[in-house]
Amino acid sequence: MTDPEYMDRAEALLRQVEMGCDRINEDTEADIDSQRVGGMVTLTFRNGTQIVVNLQKPLHEVWLAAKAGGYHYRFDGSRWMDTKGQGEFFENLSRQATQQAGQPLSFG
Template sequence: MTDLEFMDHAEQLLLAVEHSCDRINDTSDADVDSQRSGGMVTLTFPNRSQIVINLQKPLHEVWMAARSGGYHYRFDGSHWQDTKGAGEFFACLTRDASQQSGMPLQFAA
């Protein structure tokens, strides 16, 4: 994958996270604050816990830090998969965001 291809796919991922937060906030009682700074998105929940998603351009990876741990994702041509087999990015984000917020949340590409 070229740097440009990585950035295209990674930008789509970050936009999907932001759009999912908007949808969640518009359709539920959840209050997920999404702040973006360049290649990093920070999700903050009412209990003040956070999930940080950032791009690692030299490695062509997206990293996610949550209470459950740190994860590295690579694009496999169709999905962002954890490099150690923990699963697909949006499934893991859904799991961790739901756990940290204390309510069921759904993130999608």
């Protein structure tokens, strides 16, 4: 993947995270605060915990840091998959957000 291809796909992922937060806030009582600075989106939950999604441009990866730990994702041609076999990005983001918010949330 070229640098421009990575940036297009990674920026699309960050936009999808932001739009997912907007949708969740409209449809639920989760009240997730989403803040974006450059290539990083920080989700802050009511209980003060955070999930951080940031771009790792030199590696062509997207990293997700949650209360449960950190995850690295690479685009496999169709989806962002964990580099250690822990599944797809949005499935894991939904799982981590559900745990931190204390209610079922879906970013898919």
